[in-house]
Amino acid sequence: MAIFVDDSTKVVVQGITGRDGGFHTKEMLEYGTKIVAGVTPGRGGQTFDDKVPVYDTVKDAVSEHGVNTSVIFVPPFGAAGAIYEAADAGCKLIICITEGVPTVDMVKVMPYLEERGVRLIGPNCPGMLAPGIAKLGILPASIVKEGPVGLVSRSGTLTYEVVYQLTAAGLGQTTCLGIGGDPVIGTTFLDSIKAFNEDPKTEAFVMIGEIGGDAEEQAAEYIKANVKKPVVSFIAGQTAPPGKRMGHAGAIVSGGTGTAAEKRKVLEAAGIPVADRPMDIVPKLQEIWKR
């Protein structure tokens, strides 16, 4: 078991013939992900890597293969369009890897997804990897292992760092999920944590936050009131100067709010241990987790 995916997950890759889309489709296939179709307008009728049929539209991919999930690797100017298309075609889970999508585009997309009951992960995210079930995105398969820990993060590579250490310590994962570093994203910390809390296979989880916004604080409030499972957190950006955007569009300390220190205070007040360094996350989890 994992969150958001199961054995019925059938995937289309939008942007399958692009450099990154192609590279990561091969990686996902190698992991055993059920990628049954790809979409690149104008390339319909071709076959990707001698395995995956390519269509002009997501609608064609859905009607031919009963696809229910899309992974998007299209450039920023077309990313919102690709999300609408996948939702309209009937995909219920959409993972948008694309970095640099205009925020106003995402604001407009959201009600369209809500109306259709679609879950979006991202944009500007590494996607998710549910060990033994599916790899949907760019998380490296070599670092994961099946097991009882859930992990949710606003970052990409920092997520890999922590997954790597969990696996090295013998702690496998139910789901590793990167929700993205933009101000407006589909699935939030709160959504992910509720899902981990309800997932019977997830026994403990890790939340990796960063400066900007108050999503970590909201999650802390929920965890304090509802979660009995052990949770450990880490917040990146303690040394970030105010008013500067630290790479992620959403990672900015503005008007004295969204600082790492403030988030840490709120998390600790909710009884959630916060690690000083990425390498302290696993020992902290082992400390509070009486297995």
Add this chain to the structure above:
Amino acid sequence: MNIHEYQAKEIFTSFGLPVPGGNVATTADEAVTLAEKYGMPVMVKCQVLTGGRGKAGGIKFCESIEDVRKNAEAILGMDIKGHTVHKVLITPAVDIESEYYVGMLIDRNTKRVLLMASAEGGVEIEQVAKDTPELIFKAPIDPRYGLLDHEAMDMGMRLCPGDVKKARQLAASMQKLYQAFVHSDASLAEINPFIFTPEGKGLAIDAKVNLDDNAMFRHPGYEALRDLDAEDASERTAREAELSFVKLEGNVGCLVNGAGLAMATMDLVKYYGGQPANFLDIGGSSNPQKVVNALEIILSDKAVKVILFNIFGGITRCDDVAQGILTATESMDINVPIVVRLTGTNEAEGRALLEGTKLHPAETMDEAVEKAIELAG
């Protein structure tokens, strides 16, 4: 991207918001010419990308041409919170009967554009939010319908109870501000204050707009709004090379893939008693030329005593990064030690490429950071 008041007002004007006329001057003579054109009294307003301009003495009311010359001379070249004044806005002064705050921003929680308005205009809205949050009214705007007439009017009446004429002007301006926000891809748009003259005419006499960097591709004209003087030279070079970079004061040059890991790397440098020289994310691509550009930008800072690569490969492949590091180090004259930590996609190929070179390899993030601090001396 932050833009100046006069540029924000140009955007406002193009969406039909009422803005007093005005133009910018770079010399006192130009300021005088403009003031003569508008007639007295006028305001001389410094154009710098920071708040608190009035308190710093950068905004002056002028009743005579002599005042304009004297104030323009004093303000041009003035330093305001580290920003040098290169331009002043000359704009007709208006009589103010009442002041309001109207602002819009992206609200992460509702995932919508949030309208905020208050009758406490003309003061720092952050302070109002802190002391008397109940005086700021908020309304998330549904992107399917925009700011509807009744929603705008409801907000107008809250700000001007009992004065339907003013409420209507405020409502119309809020709707125009929403159009400006969405169509210019803003991340923040503020009018503080929106004023009424004693004759009852509403005007946006100040303007603040931040534009979404991610949307610049559909606004080719906006690139010209960028104030190159206000930008650190290395940050500009980084932006042109499409690298996400922030200059800091330390001596450990950091080159990391991924913003979260880059922040965590900076934090770790500090944790071990070192000082990061920068934030730099080489991003989700694996173009070797990007690594070359990144090294050039970091090494242009003479304070940098060591280079620390921290690469965890996902979308960025370690062999591409290794190739980039080799290409760069072979083509450049690098006099500082380089610590390289590569893990993830194609890590074996990446490490194999670096074997037998003078680069200092490291397996973990902590080992790499400690080694870099030691080599920085």
